[in-house]
Amino acid sequence: MATTDKQLRVAMIGSGNFACCIVKNVGENTKRFPEMFHPTVNMWVFEENIEGRNLSDIINEEHENVKYLPGVALPDNVLAVSDLRKCCENADVLIFCMPHQFIERTCRTIRDVVDPTALVVSLIKGFGDAPDNDDDNAFQLISQRISTHLGVGDANCAVMMGANLANEIAQGQFCESTVGCSSNSPSTRLRLKRLLETDMFRIRLCDDPKTVEMCGALKNVVAVGAGFVDGLGEGIHVKSALIKRGLIEMMAFVRLFRPEAEDKTFLESCGVADLVTTCFGGRNRLVGEEFARRFANSTPTTLHALEAEMLNGQKLQGPMTANEVIHILKSKKQTEKFPIFKRVDDICKGKHNPQAILEVIS
């Protein structure tokens, strides 16, 4: 970011359920800290027609995303913009919160309007396409892809992951989050905190963004498994055992790529707290539970069908991430060391029925 005495312009790239929860906080914060931020927050909206009106118009007129976060007022300084380039022009801070399959295309579209000194914050949980060989350099996290595609430096690319369920945040419930940022610039770190933190949404900064990001993605795989366990009618012991083993696999996976990852990072909100939260709340657990229940009731279905049925257009991240994780592990010939991840992926793909999750717990 060029100067410190100008008001930084913030853009949110995405307007789904979670993006709207966070932009609510961000919009309140840009008004609260005018010495640091320009109050207007542009929010890119992938245009949809809602009963004859543009979603972006509805948001700008009614200050509510009636499709993805109905019933929650957005600050009136959040401006829905359906033109992606226009949304990002002159932005000093870009917050990415969108399905990761659109990352490359999005970055290509905005690259030449983005200042290479801009600060990027990724809220995206997943890995994206896995490498096709075992070349470690081929493996890039989503934040790394964003920074590479946009030409911004790694130190200017932060992530935010943690125990936060969208609807609970929007209701103003207390929750915590971990912002991973390798920059040791005090001004960068202060900006992140000012922009993202509220009284009820607490931030802790961590200087290992890669571990933070991987935790954010991996916990969704475990949460799908926790849903299976719930749907099978198993009790708390089985679920706790799954959570424990899932945490161990998360740590082992991270250390395949970052042997230096410290245990304490897994004790941040993005680690054990997010894992517990996601295994007891959230949509991955919920859909996993219903999937297992339908099997048990002899009315089996697919996760894809349940996603459509239960999530109102939102995407289920866990099964997608499981697929990516197994692809990555295969390329490193490590799959057999990750029985929980593998079994969740197999169940998601119909290679096993949900009951088979129990075999890798006991």
Added chain:
Amino acid sequence: MATTDKQLRVAMIGSGNFACCIVKNVGENTKRFPEMFHPTVNMWVFEENIEGRNLSDIINEEHENVKYLPGVALPDNVLAVSDLRKCCENADVLIFCMPHQFIERTCRTIRDVVDPTALVVSLIKGFGDAPDNDDDNAFQLISQRISTHLGVGDANCAVMMGANLANEIAQGQFCESTVGCSSNSPSTRLRLKRLLETDMFRIRLCDDPKTVEMCGALKNVVAVGAGFVDGLGEGIHVKSALIKRGLIEMMAFVRLFRPEAEDKTFLESCGVADLVTTCFGGRNRLVGEEFARRFANSTPTTLHALEAEMLNGQKLQGPMTANEVIHILKSKKQTEKFPIFKRVDDICKGKHNPQAILEVIS
């Protein structure tokens, strides 16, 4: 233990809810492995009069502890014995499962009938009386007190802790447990496994029994706090944040005494899995929840009164352990580094109302 070719005699010292769950497994195992164990398992019963009959007679005639584990059949080779010395005579394996305030008296009573080569397994969760000064040597875990009082070596004194709720075990639900044992004797380790493990009750051995034992006690303090959070009607985010901070305090507490404790021990069943289990199930959470709810409904009561009302003669370990933990921390002048433990203790003692748990989470 003297020889390997004789059948080892096993005694369970205690006959409460958890003792009966475990003795059920133990009784099945002594029958299953006659080459290792004498089938009869003596179980010491603190005699009570139940509608005109001795509890020990009821157990021996009906093979059920109608007071503490009603509805669950005990194996007929479990023999209730109300004379403590008789129960322990000639025992090669002594399993302790009783309220810890009776440990000293119990050990004194049986000391001269116990072989110093006997194997001891403590299932007791707590710390007992704390030292009155900051001399580290004054601090003894319950297992250490048992071994000291009985004159058996440390290596022959194991502990079992882990994610196991008594009633769920008795129903045959899957659960896991950690046996901490510093002995590296393969025969000792095999005996522990054979004696305690079943298909649904899985054991993992860990060579750091002190850490295992401390985890088993400390998690009950966090669970009381989790109950308060539930009783206040807070959501999963707050509870996960409490669990995370509780785990961090558990690790820090253990390392005051065992700086060498490895992170991996906290990833065993006795660590994170037991913590999650106990914060979502179990009596400490349950009573904590009711305590906070009564406060919120302006019908406050004491934990002592709730214990009597809700637990059918069983004891609530969490508040007792909180008191012990704070006593220990005070003696080491470390209390301020453990805000969760301190606040739980204060709330249990009526120095704060349950709502105050939230102040140490956010």
